Amino acid sequence: MVFNKTEEEERQYLGVVLSKLRKKLFDLEDRISSSHSDVLEAKKFIWENKLDQAEQAFNREHVSLKIDFGEKEMAQRSKVQKLLNSPYFGRVDFVEKGQTEIENIYIGIHSFVEENNLNHLIYDWRAPVSSVFYDFGMGKADYSTPVGKVEGEVHLKRQYSIKAGVMEYMVESSLNINDDILLKELSGTSDEKMKNIVTSIQKEQNAVIRNETSKEVIIQGVAGSGKTSVALHRIAFLLYRFKDTLTSKNILIISPNKVFSNYISNVLPELGEENIREVHIEELAHKQLSGMGKIQSFHQQITDLMDAGDQDFIDRIKYKASIDFLHELDGFINYMDAEYFSPEDVTIDSVFISKEDLVRTYHTYERMPIQQRLEKVASIAGNRDRKGRKVSPATSRKIKSAIKSMFKYQDLLSLYKDFYHYIGKPHLFKYKSGKIMEYADVFPLMYLKSYFNGLESYDYVKHLLVDEMQDYTPMQYVVLSKLFRSKKTILGDRNQSVNPYSSTSIAEMKKVFPTAETVELLKSYRSTIEITNFAQQLNDNNKLIPIERHGEEPQILNCKSRTSEFEEIRKLMIDFLQSDHNSLGIICKTQTQASEMYQAVNRVSQDIVLLSFDSEEFHEGIIITSAPMSKGLEFDQVIVPFVDAASYHTDLDKSLLYIACTRAMHKLNLTYADTLTPFFKNTQK
Numbered sequence: 001m002v003f004n005k006t007e008e009e010e011r012q013y014l015g016v017v018l019s020k021l022r023k024k025l026f027d028l029e030d031r032i033s034s035s036h037s038d039v040l041e042a043k044k045f046i047w048e049n050k051l052d053q054a055e056q057a058f059n060r061e062h063v064s065l066k067i068d069f070g071e072k073e074m075a076q077r078s079k080v081q082k083l084l085n086s087p088y089f090g091r092v093d094f095v096e097k098g099q100t101e102i103e104n105i106y107i108g109i110h111s112f113v114e115e116n117n118l119n120h121l122i123y124d125w126r127a128p129v130s131s132v133f134y135d136f137g138m139g140k141a142d143y144s145t146p147v148g149k150v151e152g153e154v155h156l157k158r159q160y161s162i163k164a165g166v167m168e169y170m171v172e173s174s175l176n177i178n179d180d181i182l183l184k185e186l187s188g189t190s191d192e193k194m195k196n197i198v199t200s201i202q203k204e205q206n207a208v209i210r211n212e213t214s215k216e217v218i219i220q221g222v223a224g225s226g227k228t229s230v231a232l233h234r235i236a237f238l239l240y241r242f243k244d245t246l247t248s249k250n251i252l253i254i255s256p257n258k259v260f261s262n263y264i265s266n267v268l269p270e271l272g273e274e275n276i277r278e279v280h281i282e283e284l285a286h287k288q289l290s291g292m293g294k295i296q297s298f299h300q301q302i303t304d305l306m307d308a309g310d311q312d313f314i315d316r317i318k319y320k321a322s323i324d325f326l327h328e329l330d331g332f333i334n335y336m337d338a339e340y341f342s343p344e345d346v347t348i349d350s351v352f353i354s355k356e357d358l359v360r361t362y363h364t365y366e367r368m369p370i371q372q373r374l375e376k377v378a379s380i381a382g383n384r385d386r387k388g389r390k391v392s393p394a395t396s397r398k399i400k401s402a403i404k405s406m407f408k409y410q411d412l413l414s415l416y417k418d419f420y421h422y423i424g425k426p427h428l429f430k431y432k433s434g435k436i437m438e439y440a441d442v443f444p445l446m447y448l449k450s451y452f453n454g455l456e457s458y459d460y461v462k463h464l465l466v467d468e469m470q471d472y473t474p475m476q477y478v479v480l481s482k483l484f485r486s487k488k489t490i491l492g493d494r495n496q497s498v499n500p501y502s503s504t505s506i507a508e509m510k511k512v513f514p515t516a517e518t519v520e521l522l523k524s525y526r527s528t529i530e531i532t533n534f535a536q537q538l539n540d541n542n543k544l545i546p547i548e549r550h551g552e553e554p555q556i557l558n559c560k561s562r563t564s565e566f567e568e569i570r571k572l573m574i575d576f577l578q579s580d581h582n583s584l585g586i587i588c589k590t591q592t593q594a595s596e597m598y599q600a601v602n603r604v605s606q607d608i609v610l611l612s613f614d615s616e617e618f619h620e621g622i623i624i625t626s627a628p629m630s631k632g633l634e635f636d637q638v639i640v641p642f643v644d645a646a647s648y649h650t651d652l653d654k655s656l657l658y659i660a661c662t663r664a665m666h667k668l669n670l671t672y673a674d675t676l677t678p679f680f681k682n683t684q685k
């Protein structure tokens with residue numbers, strides 16, 4: 001509903017805010033250019049004058065302070081420029097309980113305060129009071145502040161769409177974030193990269209974003225429920241809330257691949273924050289296990305499962321993804337600690353250390369990893385000779401080596417292999433051909449390493465974000481918690497596992513993180529109701545709530561042969577190129593199928609990209625890729641080819657098909673030749 005009576009007032013107010021912002025921009029430009037000349041002057045001064053060391057240091061410090069100051073002003077300028085385009089998107093008129101004054105709270109992507117009278121013209125969306133906008137309609141409302149809860153009443157709530165400083169429309173709403181605005185946001189075409197959702201964050205999402213207290217937050221959410229968006233907004237919120245103690249350098253994202261990292265890389269800069277470092281889980285492993293030979297990658301494990309998937313391989317993966325395995329390895333660690341150190345009296349040069357001394361010191365430092373502990377034992381028990389003199393470095397080295405050799409194993413890998421003998425299941429450790437260690441062994445090995453010779457922890461990380469949590473095993477979580485003692489936000493969807501044999505349930509995760517708060521996001525925002533309902537055939541979740549947004553029914557096209565299937569896909573691609581849509585994802589089950597598809601259809605347009613695990617960037621236009629690689633991404637239109645019974649019949653296939661279908665926002669086509677996969681009940685031609 002548009003209110004003409006008040007529209008004029010709002011336009012006037014917008015005019016006032018814009019002119020104040022312009023003035024601010026002008027001042028900032030001025031200050032930036034004078035900072036710039038100051039820095040040049042100061043550098044020239046250092047260069048041209050013969051200064052002594054102290055003077056040089058003083059002047060360098062002065063230059064660096066000027067540069068810092070200039071950078072801060074530039075960051076502020078970019079915020080003001082953003083506000084000039086769209087100063088605010090919401091307003092609530094709030095009266096605090098026991099007060100009579102109505103406060104007009106305008107909410108935008110950044111705050112804007114008048115310098116002379118500290119008048120808050122715009123509140124940052126992360127400010128405590130802005131929460132009211134996301135959580136309440138008219139009437140009673142409250143919000144939390146660092147010093148407690150504020151209660152009151154909302155007298156008015158409005159939403160605006162302002163672009164290039166011009167009000168496109170405004171909507172008065174008595175409800176929470178108005179459905180019309182949300183639907184308008186969702187029905188737009190996709191951008192090249194993920195965008196922020198700050199104008200339409202939903203109440204259940206806001207609660208996760210603003211959770212400040214939990215050490216670990218686990219978000220289980222259905223496909224398209226905004227998990228990744230929420231997690232990134234949560235980071236932006238925490239950076240705002242704890243700005244004195246937390247910077248973007250203290251945050252790390254563990255993401256599934258480089259394309260995904262590139263896809264989400266816009267969100268935080270759009271919100272005025274620096275981008276966050278991301279690592280792939282395998283990079284962590286490579287760092288800790290460097291020098292231990294070749295390691296199978298996670299995507300190679302999935303490819304091997306899809307290609308052959310022999311039962312022994314599956315059994316090894318399943319076992320190493322179980323909680324029992326974790327317990328067995330813990331049992332072994334206790335055993336080796338107690339049994340594998342066989343101390344003897346030591347007599348080296350003029351030093352004597354009794355067996356009893358060794359045992360006592362070994363137990364005193366039992367929290368240390370074995371190898372460090374043995375070094376400690378050597379340096380404590382063997383630091384003086386019989387006459388009480390400090391031992392020489394050469395003797396000290398001999399003592400260390402003698403004491404270390406009293407432990408049954410000197411290298412991690414032999415100890416790890418010994419574990420499988422200890423539990424009577426040596427067949428569960430196997431190299432891939434070419435002496436490549438199976439992916440399923442990588443994290444157990446790191447776990448053992450933490451007890452044998454220690455892991456390098458990441459103390460600079462104060463908040464860890466783990467996306468696609470369903471793809472990690474309990475063992476991986478235990479290792480992650482050893483590497484990162486920080487707070488954590490962990491998110492994923494049990495139904496989007498690319499490896500169901502090693503997926504972790506929430507119940508299992510709770511065993512690893514007993515104090516974690518778990519949140520379930522059930523509303524699906526990405527796809528039309530037709531696409532969401534269609535995908536429910538693959539994974540019937542009766543708790544899922546589809547968003548009421550309509551579009552075309554998904555189509556399954558039966559083709560006479562592979563050749564005619566390619567022909568049909570080429571036609572669909574041409575239709576896409578003539579449509580309003582920006583992105584088309586052709587999502588095959590495997591990378592081999594994706595390459596085959598690329599060969600068959602790449603002449604349709606010059607702008608077709610084949611995405612593989614080695615790719616680095618997401619692209620607009622037509623992308624051909626595999627289901628595992630498409631995780632987390634989204635497209636206006638999706639084509640899923642080869643949905644025949646031969647390609648899709650196992651649980652893993654079903655999960656991959658679910659991932660592929662749920663990437664579609666507006667349109668979904670599936671094609672097959674021969675027999676349709678049994679996962680779809682009916683054929684629609």
Ligand SMILES: Nc1ncnc2c1ncn2[C@@H]1O[C@H](COP(=O)(O)OP(=O)(O)OP(=O)(O)O)[C@@H](O)[C@H]1O
Nearest residue numbers: 197200201202223224225226227228229525526632
């Ligand atoms: N409150 C919201 N307002 C507008 N758009 C939203 C909102 N919540 C989610 N979306 C949109 O829904 C889509 C899905 O969001 P996102 O990718 O964060 O979900 P997800 O749960 O991580 O998805 P998946 O697990 O399927 O990869 C995105 O286009 C996002 O912008």
